[in-house]
Amino acid sequence: MKRRNFIRTTGAAGLAGVMGLPSCSASLDTEFIILGGGISGLYLAHLLDKAGKDYILVEGSNRLGGRLFTHTDLQNREVGGRGIGDKYVELMKIVNELNVDLVDITDYMRSPTCIYKDGQLQNDWNHSDPNPRMLEYQLPKEGPILSALDEWYQRPDLDRVYSDLLIDRGRTQAEIDIINISANYNDVRETSAINSLHSGAFRKFNGSKRIYNFKDGSKTLIDAIVTTLKGQVSTDKMVTSLTDSGSGVKITCEDGSTYKAAKAISTLPFSTLRDVEMRLSTSVNQKKAIEELKYTLITQIHLKPTSHFWEEDGYHVDMWTDTPLERIMNSSAHPDQYELVCWVNGKGTSFFDNKSDKVIADYTLNKLKEIRPATEGNLEYVGTHNWGEYRYNKGAYAEFGVGQAALFEDMIKPAGNVHFAGEHTARASRGIEGAAESALRVFKELNI
Numbered sequence: 219m220k221r222r223n224f225i226r227t228t229g230a231a232g233l234a235g236v237m238g239l240p241s242c243s244a245s246l247d248t249e250f251i252i253l254g255g256g257i258s259g260l261y262l263a264h265l266l267d268k269a270g271k272d273y274i275l276v277e278g279s280n281r282l283g284g285r286l287f288t289h290t291d292l293q294n295r296e297v298g299g300r301g302i303g304d305k306y307v308e309l310m311k312i313v314n315e316l317n318v319d320l321v322d323i324t325d326y327m328r329s330p331t332c333i334y335k336d337g338q339l340q341n342d343w344n345h346s347d348p349n350p351r352m353l354e355y356q357l358p359k360e361g362p363i364l365s366a367l368d369e370w371y372q373r374p375d376l377d378r379v380y381s382d383l384l385i386d387r388g389r390t391q392a393e394i395d396i397i398n399i400s401a402n403y404n405d406v407r408e409t410s411a412i413n414s415l416h417s418g419a420f421r422k423f424n425g426s427k428r429i430y431n432f433k434d435g436s437k438t439l440i441d442a443i444v445t446t447l448k449g450q451v452s453t454d455k456m457v458t459s460l461t462d463s464g465s466g467v468k469i470t471c472e473d474g475s476t477y478k479a480a481k482a483i484s485t486l487p488f489s490t491l492r493d494v495e496m497r498l499s500t501s502v503n504q505k506k507a508i509e510e511l512k513y514t515l516i517t518q519i520h521l522k523p524t525s526h527f528w529e530e531d532g533y534h535v536d537m538w539t540d541t542p543l544e545r546i547m548n549s550s551a552h553p554d555q556y557e558l559v560c561w562v563n564g565k566g567t568s569f570f571d572n573k574s575d576k577v578i579a580d581y582t583l584n585k586l587k588e589i590r591p592a593t594e595g596n597l598e599y600v601g602t603h604n605w606g607e608y609r610y611n612k613g614a615y616a617e618f619g620v621g622q623a624a625l626f627e628d629m630i631k632p633a634g635n636v637h638f639a640g641e642h643t644a645r646a647s648r649g650i651e652g653a654a655e656s657a658l659r660v661f662k663e664l665n666i
């Protein structure tokens with residue numbers, strides 16, 4: 219059968235009345251259904267294209283890219299992943315193949331930072347003690363660390379509450395409070411040490427010397443991939459059910475459309491997959507992971523400086539605070555341009571949940587005026603992106619709580635005809651490279 223003939227056009231009309239499950243390939247819409255149009259789903263589609271395979275990709279939201287998100291309603295700010303390293307081997311393959319323009323941000327990404335703490339603003343925080351960045355990154359000197367990138371889920375000795383491990387290594391409660399401001403996890407007193415050590419190991423062993431952003435936003439990578447795809451790619455297809463009959467899979471979307479294929483690959487974060495009604499042969503551990511895997515919460519409040527207020531007050535632009543605004547950073551990918559973002563992680567995000575733009579804008583501008591008077595009249599509110607409230611992700615990235623790393627090997631195994639990709643299923647890498655790595659793993663699992 220010729221490749222294009224294998225795919226019927228849209229499943230919605232043709233299959234609306236078909237309630238039964240696929241029993242032979244003649245009744246299938248395609249060979250593979252990819253659930254989710256983030257980088258892992260799109261990269262898998264790209265690999266399937268290269269292998270001459272048919273697929274349908276369904277994406278729940280009205281855009282492609284997932285957590286690579288150039289937000290058009292927020293003045294094209296990047297609200298998701300953006301930093302990629304020169305050793306992002308898998309990701310760089312496609313970046314280079316499609317000639318996506320990058321900008322090297324290595325030399326100015328670690329800007330000096332001032333700190334507002336206990337009612338005082340100080341500029342020389344980078345040299346002060348305690349210094350959260352130093353405290354956290356010095357940790358590996360003092361005890362067992364991961365010696366390989368894919369070791370993390372095989373180290374039960376390190377699978378304990380991170381703050382307990384820090385205390386054992388001499389950190390005080392006050393130091394732990396400061397570390398928690400910069401945490402790339404929900405709470406230092408809850409997350410597993412293994413989660414934090416793996417992300418530290420990824421930064422270290424991945425060995426990237428140069429860090430890049432996408433010159434004109436992550437959307438350029440997404441658009442470049444999408445224009446090359448040969449399969450059917452549909453947005454506004456929120457998957458609500460996924461069934462494996464043993465001889466094939468069937469999905470149903472919120473709009474009532476259904477699709478059938480020999481196999482499905484879910485790239486959905488477990489935080490949204492758990493809302494999908496599933497009839498699959500998942501193992502006990504896999505089911506537990508789908509239901510319970512934690513996700514780090516992040517809320518970003520984007521601001522635009524209308525003048526260089528930092529030249530007026532002499533403090534660094536970037537600022538870490540012990541207020542609900544947590545960190546304020548310049549997120550521009552270009553030197554000498556300024557796009558500020560208040561970056562709130564973990565439990566602190568609840569302070570901004572269910573609040574209107576007006577409430578968030580008033581609070582943010584007033585609080586900044588209080589702690590840094592030079593900001594008064596020199597900042598505009600751009601908008602807020604709350605990853606925990608964002609229906610299509612319900613969190614920023616997977617976070618392995620205590621005991622959850624032990625589920626990892628089982629949770630990434632295929633369940634019958636359903637395979638699992640996405641950043642949360644990456645063995646070695648994290649973030650964007652992890653998502654691409656997971657797509658490659660599944661491509662190999664498919665044995666085509």
Ligand SMILES: Cc1cc2nc3c(=O)[nH]c(=O)nc-3n(C[C@H](O)[C@H](O)[C@H](O)COP(=O)(O)OP(=O)(O)OC[C@H]3O[C@@H](n4cnc5c(N)ncnc54)[C@H](O)[C@@H]3O)c2cc1C
Binds near residue numbers: 301640
């Ligand atoms: C704030 C933030 C900053 C980050 N910074 C970096 C960074 O600097 N460097 C880095 O390497 N990584 C970073 N990351 C992580 C990186 O962005 C992600 O790991 C990567 O983009 C995940 O890709 P994915 O394909 O696995 O998941 P996603 O991009 O989330 O793709 C999954 C897709 O599934 C869709 N979906 C969900 N539910 C359904 C459903 N029921 N039906 C249909 N579709 C559905 C979603 O809309 C989404 O498009 C960051 C992430 C965030 C949130």
